[in-house]
Amino acid sequence: MDLRTALGAPETLLRPELTLIDEVPRPDLAVLLRDGRFADVGPADEVAQRHPGLTPVDLPRRLLMPGFVDTHHHLTQSFGKALAFGEPSEIFRRIWVPLEQHLNEEALHVSARLAALEALRGGFTTVCDAGTRSEHGLQALEAAVRESGIRCVLARTCNDAGLDEAAAANIVREAERHLSAHHPDGLLHASLAISIPEAASDAMLARVAALCREAGAVFQVHLNEHLASIERSLIARGRRPLEVLHHARALGPELLAAHATMVTPHELALLRDSGAAVSYNPVASSWKGNAVAPALLMHGLGIRLGLGTDGTRSDGFRLMDAAETAQRLTSGMDVGDFSTGAGWTWLSMATGAGADAAGLGRVTGRIAPGLAADALLIDLDVPELTPSWDLGWELVRLAHRGQIEAVLVQGRLRLWQGWPTDWDARALMDRARDLAREAVAAAPIQRIHLPSAQAPRPSS
Structure with a gap:
């Protein structure tokens, strides 16, 4: 044989x-x-x-x-890729939201299946999807996950900022339905998400955290990622994003906080004492961030950590390399820490510790x-x-x-x-090219950085 x-x-x-x-x-x-x-x-x-x-x-x-376990992904963003390269931070406003709003159900399905294929090729057997902004919901994503065969922690987004009580109540009902759904193949694991703390009321933050805690699911939030998001939160709520979660009683062991790149000593203590997990996304910091999360410090404090791609590139080995390199450059060199966690730290975050952060420590x-x-x-x-x-x-x-x-x-x-082994990946890629061209042409995407072929070159 x-x-x-x-x-x-x-x-x-x-x-x-x-x-x-x-x-x-x-x-x-x-x-x-x-x-x-x-x-x-x-x-x-x-x-x-x-x-x-x-x-x-x-x-x-x-x-x-x-x-490998990818603790932070956006499966519906695979059509964008290099559109985000060279762009200022918070590209979600100018690229991801417009693009996702112009994905029909087929495009949503093909985009997610393409992302899952990339993840599998990079050695990821599990991905945590942080929630789609598409109005078409999660059915296309669920189908893509099953057909590709990857394990997925799949979040339903529960933002209620600016909505009335009836709309908020409907969000809670849909969240409860999502958490209680049965997935007999065992590959789908329900989760809830709020994009950023300011995208939800204090009541919704608390309710979503409680629902996840009761269901044994993870509550996914982008947290303290960019300076702009911290400033907006201070202006709107008088608190930094992580402090908003703490004030709303939404900071606990069910939380999976993506990024947490800009955290104060007080916020590190809050994360540690709450039992929350953090998804450390070093490639995202390199490509579009304002800072690198103090992952080694978090690790030393006992904060639960996994590694995430943020949909940048799905390659588990390169992700571990980036994780170690970023810590060496930002914190190890200055103090003579030549080990910067050593290989086993990053192997753990990419596998077992990552599974724990994703709420799957008893599964994978x-x-x-x-x-x-x-x-x-x-x-x-x-x-x-x-x-x-x-x-x-x-x-x-x-x-x-x-x-x-x-x-x-x-x-x-x-x-x-x-x-x-059992489906035609090249046919999927051909269809993805066609659908991506249609979606990008229709979406009001705003790029600041010119494409390579159009960018001016310095005169000789």
Whole structure:
């Protein structure tokens, strides 16, 4: 039986050269995949003895590791991509809102499916979608997630600023319906979101947080991302965005705060004491931010942290590299911290700690018995890892998505050598090109930065 066939079987016993267990690459282990879960994990000989009817699949020069978890994504923004490059911060007003408002149901579905494909190709088996602004709702997103086969924490947006009591009451009803919906395939996990604290009343902030707390779901909010958003909040509410949440009694362990790049010592204490989680988005800071979140300081304070792309680029290895690099440049170099968390910190945030931040710590993020078999098979026989001295560090700084041989979500082979096994990705890409051209042409997008072909060049 060849490897691809073996990975597609309902029950498979894998014996990779290395298995990543809690950020430590361990040799001589075997992993049994059954019914979409890791059914057994342990010393290879012992696991083989417990399952004499199965022939182990030897995987020399390969690493089996948990799939990456993207704790902050916007699945409906994949049509924009480079339209946002070189732009000032808060591009949502000039690019994302106009674009999403001009996506019909098909475009919404294709955009989300394209984003899910990109995520899977980058090693992400789970993404947290922060809520769409499209009037077409979540059905297209749900279909895209199921068809692509990625795990998704899917938020319903609950903004009520400027709405009357009847409209606010309807938002709460829809939120309750979203949280109570049953998803038999196990890939969709309901969440609620408010875009930014000022987009909702104190009453709605408190109600949404309480609903999520009661349902065991995460409450997603963009928080303290840009200077402009902090100033607007101070003018409108007399408080910084994080302080607005605290005042509204909406700051608790159910919170998944995206960005938190500009936080005061007092706000760090609030995050720590509340048990809230933060999605650290280093590439977003690099491309369009005013600051880099003090992730190492947060980590040292015991604040729960995961890594997020913010829909920038879906590549788990490059995300870990960016996370470590940003901390080294902004906080490590000045104080002689040459380790800046070391490889294991960023591996944890990209996998197990990220799953915890997303409210899925009991579902995914680690290779352990009973958890969903969301995993990557990594080819280690590459020049970049030859010789290999410290694989934990090397995965953060040297590995790349081209080494991902297989992507499994809930035990099912979703991608083989970068492409889906059971649907036509290239047909999707062709349709995405057509729909994106139509949507961008119709949307009143305002760009400040000229495209590369039109930008003036310095005279020689």
